[in-house]
Amino acid sequence: MAMAPDRQVFEAAAGWYVQFQAEPPTPAQQQAWQRWVDSNPAHLAAWNQMEQMQRHLGAMPRDLARRALTPGQNRRQMLKLLLIVAGTGYVGWNAQKYTTLGNVWADYSTKVGQRRKIELADGTQLHLNTQTAVDVLFDDQQRLIRLRSGEILVSTGKLGAQRPFIVETRDGRIQALGTRFSLQQFSGSTRVGVLEDRVNVQPTSASTGSRILQAGEGIDLRSDRLGAIHPYRSSQAAWINGQLIVLDTPLGEVLGELARYRSGVIHCDAGAAKLRVSGTFRLDATDAVLANLQASLPISVRYFTRYWVSVGHAG
Template structure:
């Protein structure tokens, strides 16, 4: 039976806006799988879990923290989708969309922890890092603690030459093919703030700041002209109260943001 829980990879879900997040495997289905395993042998149950990874998702504005059975933790940000596949020594995660923060437990009795996002594949032992998969399939990787190695999806030997290694405080920006666009300092303040439902902006173009706030809104905000879009903004804002952001932009920069109407 322990092998079945290893295959699931799940220990528990913590209450971080969990009411707005959606695990995609029902308790009824899970219990059915366990009963089937009891009737036909644990090996069948394990294979069943391996074929169908456990999936977690958050809606717009949602956030969810999941504790895995190896001691690792994953926090999903707004509008994100994640697949977890644990079996035996193997630990595989796929970020299907959105953004996730990982606290990976070092386990000598397990294989390295792998995260796939778009065209990128990340090899981890024990560390803290964030990955964002943009809608256009660009990938941001910010390493807050430890070491990771990154290669392209499908390259399971991420120890080979040409693979990038990152140390704490470093970040990579990759294109949709997994090629490196830039290696920069990690945006640790941005990551730490979104973990607390805040958006952090430092000398950020208004267009980028609006795009970030829109990730938490069902009705997007719009900047009306290119000149305003280039204005640099600073501040920390509650991602669930974008009215404060709109008011601050108007008060500090004299720029009025509007909501996009369905016909706009």
């Protein structure tokens, strides 16, 4: 088994990562980065871990990223944060059960760009989206799914219906009331959407009351509170069919979704990010989607490496 990259290598990878968050690399920077990645397998392993953290954490918060890209103390603080996370593997929640390393031992999981459908013993159909990990714990008392990371869609089965069906995330518990629903785990919240029937949503904090969601409703669940109920459309679950369906959506958000299904980084400048997009896109052909977007919008798509794509406004 290959040894994990040491701190010096992590520091170099984190340095490249923070630098590339600022703006697309120049040709000279791109060549220097490629030489560094190719020079040692540990360099590629460290860079891949930076990418894995980005995907697992749901991308760096914009305000922190913006401050990290400026010279001086803020950039050094963000670099330090990346090193701490990379060096420990800790990404929040419980260090023993819910870490990136712990996901290796999940009952079911998917890699970047992979989707998977599983039928459980009670007839439940469980769809796993890209980079998702779950545990399934069925006993005489309950049917429990633990969402470690990623996104799932659940269609509950009828066998053993006398036992409650519960999905547990780091932010709380969601009990199905004979239903079809989706959950997506972010770094600080869980997004719940109901397609059929109802679910009961309960934050981790015992002092916070629960709420019942009806079909067509969604909510963002945090460990200590519930957000406002918002509409949830069936098109938001189109990923189970390998599709991304958007209507008058900012390009920046569309690219953020596409980035979940490919390794590396998609950088989008502010001008391009504001352009509005409508359409149905294939999640298993992100390069073709980028080409189609370039053909239909005033943008340029540049590939510096297979891991780094830059989208800019061409108007």
